[in-house]
Amino acid sequence: MNIRSKLPNTGTTIFTIMSQMAKDQGAINLSQGFPGFDADSVLLDLVAKYIKLGHNQYAPMSGIESLRKNLAIKTEKCYGFLPDYQEEVTIVSGATEALFAAISTVIRPGDEALILEPAYDSYEPAIILNGGIPIHISLNEADFSVNWDRIKSAVSFKTKLIVVNSPHNPTGYVWTAEDLKILADLIRDRNIFVVSDEVYEHITFDGRAHLSLLGNEELRKKTFVCGSFGKTFHVTGWKVGYCIAPKELTKEFRKIHQFLTFSTVTPIQFALAEYLENPDHYQSIQEFYEKKRNLFLEGLKQTKLKFSTTQGSFFQMASYGHLSKISDQKLAELMCKKLKVACIPVSSFYHNGTDNQFIRFCFAKEERELEEAMNRLLRLEEIL
Numbered sequence: 001m002n003i004r005s006k007l008p009n010t011g012t013t014i015f016t017i018m019s020q021m022a023k024d025q026g027a028i029n030l031s032q033g034f035p036g037f038d039a040d041s042v043l044l045d046l047v048a049k050y051i052k053l054g055h056n057q058y059a060p061m062s063g064i065e066s067l068r069k070n071l072a073i074k075t076e077k078c079y080g081f082l083p084d085y086q087e088e089v090t091i092v093s094g095a096t097e098a099l100f101a102a103i104s105t106v107i108r109p110g111d112e113a114l115i116l117e118p119a120y121d122s123y124e125p126a127i128i129l130n131g132g133i134p135i136h137i138s139l140n141e142a143d144f145s146v147n148w149d150r151i152k153s154a155v156s157f158k159t160k161l162i163v164v165n166s167p168h169n170p171t172g173y174v175w176t177a178e179d180l181k182i183l184a185d186l187i188r189d190r191n192i193f194v195v196s197d198e199v200y201e202h203i204t205f206d207g208r209a210h211l212s213l214l215g216n217e218e219l220r221k222k223t224f225v226c227g228s229f230g231k232t233f234h235v236t237g238w239k240v241g242y243c244i245a246p247k248e249l250t251k252e253f254r255k256i257h258q259f260l261t262f263s264t265v266t267p268i269q270f271a272l273a274e275y276l277e278n279p280d281h282y283q284s285i286q287e288f289y290e291k292k293r294n295l296f297l298e299g300l301k302q303t304k305l306k307f308s309t310t311q312g313s314f315f316q317m318a319s320y321g322h323l324s325k326i327s328d329q330k331l332a333e334l335m336c337k338k339l340k341v342a343c344i345p346v347s348s349f350y351h352n353g354t355d356n357q358f359i360r361f362c363f364a365k366e367e368r369e370l371e372e373a374m375n376r377l378l379r380l381e382e383i384l
């Protein structure tokens with residue numbers, strides 16, 4: 001038998017490789033983007049409660065009503081827009097599913113989709129599997145803001161989709177009102193959709209607000225907003241997320257979701273629905289992570305690495321080009337093996353492996369772990 005790969009260039013992801021290396025080396029794992037602490041016990045108890053109450057069979061395809069309703073209310077509180085929970089909100093198995101189904105909803109063979117690099121790794125395969133053509137556009141090298149000139153010159157009659165990710169993984173860039181305005185102007189008279197990956201919506205810093213595309217009356221008419229309860233509530237292993245999109249788009253989106261997973265884990269949906277009733281549970285996330293970020297940066301400042309303070313997400317990038325010319329992959333490996341601190345080489349966020357000598361740290365970890373990791377990085381020069 002001869003299987004012809006549909007994703008010939010896809011191997012094991014760098015996140016799996018670095019997490020495994022961290023495990024093998026007994027290193028502090030600041031590589032993969034998952035919290036190193038447990039969720040609120042209130043939420044954990046709610047899941048146990050709903051399992052015991054017998055909510056253990058298939059949930060409705062679009063998600064249980066109370067979760068869709070409470071998510072719609074939360075959306076209005078945060079972004080001033082109340083989606084119709086019956087026809088515009090769908091609960092899915094993680095933002096990964098939302099992204100895949102949303103991209104599949106709009107991309108047909110030959111369509112072009114713009115991805116801003118460095119980029120999270122799940123957009124490109126979804127585009128390719130639907131016969132689309134990913135067009136990679138680099139963010140501005142200096143500060144990772146959006147390079148609109150590059151985007152404008154890449155847009156053509158073939159462009160069907162732009163993938164937005166704010167707060168951005170891995171750079172931490174947070175889209176501004178100006179970015180949204182330019183995007184709205186750009187797609188106004190064009191048949192271009194937007195998939196907006198907003199999984200870090202509650203993690204922005206220094207008084208910066210997350211500007212959801214749902215808060216923009218014009219943009220939300222063409223946008224699938226993808227979110228993740230796993231990221232927001234420190235339960236990435238639960239894989240529960242959502243997609244909010246206009247009625248006509250949601251109708252098509254649900255046809256795909258129906259045959260990808262059909263429905264999402266029932267007792268967790270009930271638990272999340274009740275948990276969302278208290279806005280503190282999501283309004284406190286920002287402060288929680290800002291404290292961690294500040295502590296992490298205190299340590300990072302003592303090292304020889306250079307960085308610009310992250311604006312959002314639980315990632316911080318750092319550069320080392322002034323210290324050594326080794327590749328970022330090699331540095332990540334040396335750091336893991338010799339200093340026992342795992343990070344992600346940022347070249348893996350580029351389709352062609354562009355290496356600008358950056359590494360990415362995840363600071364969603366216990367404080368003592370962050371402090372110890374930064375202590376170890378004081379010896380960075382010894383390994384270069």
Ligand SMILES: Cc1ncc(COP(=O)(O)O)c(C=O)c1O
Nearest residue numbers: 033094095096120169228230241
């Ligand atoms: C930018 C971005 N989008 C989507 C996801 C996936 O979210 P989920 O775990 O809910 O599928 C991640 C996870 O790392 C991410 O960083």
